[in-house]
Amino acid sequence: MDRNEILDWLREEDASRLAELFRLADTARREAVGDAVHLRGLIEISNDCRRNCLYCGLRAGNAVLQRYRMTADEVMECVNKAVEYGYGTVVLQAGEHSAIEAEWVADLVRCIKGRTPLAVTLSLGERTLEEYRLWREAGANRYLLRFETSNRALYERIHPPLPGKRSDRVALLRELRRLGFEIGGGVMIGLPGQTYEILAGDLLLFRELDLDMVGVGPYLPHPETPLGRERSTFEAAAGEQVPNSEGMTCKVIALTRLLCPESNIPSTTALATINTADGRERGLCSGANVVMPNLTPPRYRELYEIYPGKACVTETAEMCRDCLRRRIAAIGRTVGTGPGARRRCAPNLQTA
Numbered sequence: 001m002d003r004n005e006i007l008d009w010l011r012e013e014d015a016s017r018l019a020e021l022f023r024l025a026d027t028a029r030r031e032a033v034g035d036a037v038h039l040r041g042l043i044e045i046s047n048d049c050r051r052n053c054l055y056c057g058l059r060a061g062n063a064v065l066q067r068y069r070m071t072a073d074e075v076m077e078c079v080n081k082a083v084e085y086g087y088g089t090v091v092l093q094a095g096e097h098s099a100i101e102a103e104w105v106a107d108l109v110r111c112i113k114g115r116t117p118l119a120v121t122l123s124l125g126e127r128t129l130e131e132y133r134l135w136r137e138a139g140a141n142r143y144l145l146r147f148e149t150s151n152r153a154l155y156e157r158i159h160p161p162l163p164g165k166r167s168d169r170v171a172l173l174r175e176l177r178r179l180g181f182e183i184g185g186g187v188m189i190g191l192p193g194q195t196y197e198i199l200a201g202d203l204l205l206f207r208e209l210d211l212d213m214v215g216v217g218p219y220l221p222h223p224e225t226p227l228g229r230e231r232s233t234f235e236a237a238a239g240e241q242v243p244n245s246e247g248m249t250c251k252v253i254a255l256t257r258l259l260c261p262e263s264n265i266p267s268t269t270a271l272a273t274i275n276t277a278d279g280r281e282r283g284l285c286s287g288a289n290v291v292m293p294n295l296t297p298p299r300y301r302e303l304y305e306i307y308p309g310k311a312c313v314t315e316t317a318e319m320c321r322d323c324l325r326r327r328i329a330a331i332g333r334t335v336g337t338g339p340g341a342r343r344r345c346a347p348n349l350q351t352a
């Protein structure tokens with residue numbers, strides 16, 4: 001699929017043509033990764049962040065947010081639940097902060113890998129290569145770092161660098177791959193300033209980077225952020241701005257599946273937030289094969305407010321497990337067992 005075909009699909013509005021796209025993506029999903037939906041237990045270990053991304057409610061400049069950091073014991077309680085519930089992976093996610101010490105994370109990873117059969121995914125933002133190496137050596141398997149947009153000018157506008165440093169998430173993803181991590185990238189759909197051309201470039205970059213995991217969800221405005229407050233001043237011209245809709249998100253999931261057939265693609269909580277009735281299922285039927293049930297203790301969960309109105313914020317870990325299992329069964333799919341690593345069709349590309 002080339003750039004023009006991608007653009008045509010992104011602008012397609014005919015319902016029967018779109019049904020065909022979703023059917024093609026669903027078939028590609030079944031052939032490449034099967035019917036299993038892998039469950040990745042999400043633990044939001046801290047909402048502290050040193051950055052000021054213009055879109056995100058955890059940004060350092062949000063003074064009204066009460067900050068928290070879980071203790072290692074609290075994290076291990078969630079990890080034990082992941083084992084009990086039969087999940088194959090835990091994802092440790094947080095804002096980006098040096099107060100989340102690299103050694104502390106490495107100890108936690110060693111503890112999880114020593115005591116459980118779980119795969120460990122980290123999503124802790126932009127850190128140094130030494131820190132990434134330390135975590136890989138401690139046994140972490142995967143790293144999620146969405147590059148947010150492939151367009152440099154837009155990236156610089158919405159993701160200001162730390163003083164005196166250049167931010168380049170695409171370069172970091174390549175380094176993470178070299179260190180032996182499975183790598184995950186992605187973008188928000190309908191980010192103000194995101195044009196159809198830019199989004200087509202994002203999709204091509206998923207393929208170029210040969211991502212093992214691709215996460216896409218709708219951009220959701222947060223009132224305590226510059227983008228949330230002045231969204232219209234950042235938006236592209238009418239007809240060029242990508243909408244942050246459910247339909248557009250499912251389209252991008254489908255195109256991602258066709259471009260990166262073997263990748264693990266989650267049906268995200270952001271998608272479930274804009275359609276609480278069946279957003280998860282829509283994602284899973286458009287090419288996704290992963291869901292991330294939340295394991296974060298409820299008292300912290302509501303403080304991890306990347307965007308407002310997040311789905312499942314008052315649920316317990318047990319409720320998330322039961323709800324997602326029910327939704328997976330209802331669409332005739334099965335729950336994956338084991339770590340659910342990325343499969344590769346070409347054996348010469350096998351990574352450790």
Ligand code: SAH
Binds near residue numbers: 055094188221
């Ligand atoms: N601090 C880490 C991980 C937490 S943020 C990092 O930045 O990588 C995880 C993801 O949430 C971000 O990559 C971004 O794509 C998404 N996100 C942030 N703000 C959002 C918003 N307002 N709406 C939807 N998704 C958002």
Ligand code: SF4
Binds near residue numbers: 051059094
């Ligand atoms: Fe921090 Fe990540 Fe939010 Fe940016 S997106 S402000 S790095 S938590």
